Amino acid sequence: MSLVRKRTRRSRENESFYVFNSERGRCNCFEYKGISASQVATISEAFTEGFLSGFDRIIELGYHKCGFSLFLADSATCEVFSYDILSPNPEAKADNLNLIQKDLYAQNTINEIILLIKGDGRTLLLCDGGDKCHEFGLFSPHLKPDDVIMLHDYADNLKDYSLLQEKQKWFFGHESSRHAITKYIIKNNLRGFQYQLFKEYFWGSFKKE
């Protein structure tokens, strides 16, 4: 049986953005409760409470400053498990947020994440660690039907990506692409899930059939 918590929802007043001067231009980045996230300023348009409430657990690979992790935890009704090699931000606190400091690519961490994915209910797995395509390849074979896997800094194609960069004021280069993960999509029977929507926010989104 899956554990589903009902929580008080976040308020939009907690959301803001900061400007990061990248080499290629000024990026508008998301900030939540004053904690920065490596996401576009408009990310909450895609990761809505309604969308997140459809999952029984959320696993984020790579928490960095923990702003997005805290946003996910406050917006969702389930547990959020987030991994990073860095020390977690002590300011990022929610009773359903589990910040786990481990090397993502160590075998015991991989096993731990696979066990989480295999738990009862629906999993949302967000690949946003050091090597998103590798993470997608590592974990996509273990998804259950209806689970969703996403990878960040995603380019469906380069022309589209540069148009979106202008639109979203996000001038970081892509770190994952459709081309790089096509073999995993085919092998693991994945299909685009709200693909056009999430692509606008630099996430590649796929569901296990």
Ligand SMILES: C[S@@+](CC[C@H](N)C(=O)[O-])C[C@H]1O[C@@H](n2cnc3c(N)ncnc32)[C@H](O)[C@@H]1O
């Ligand atoms: C792009 S950041 C994550 C951004 C975060 N998801 C957000 O939205 O704000 C990537 C993170 O992956 C982490 N990372 C890189 N290699 C790792 C490893 N081997 N194990 C765990 N975390 C790793 C980095 O420390 C970094 O914080």
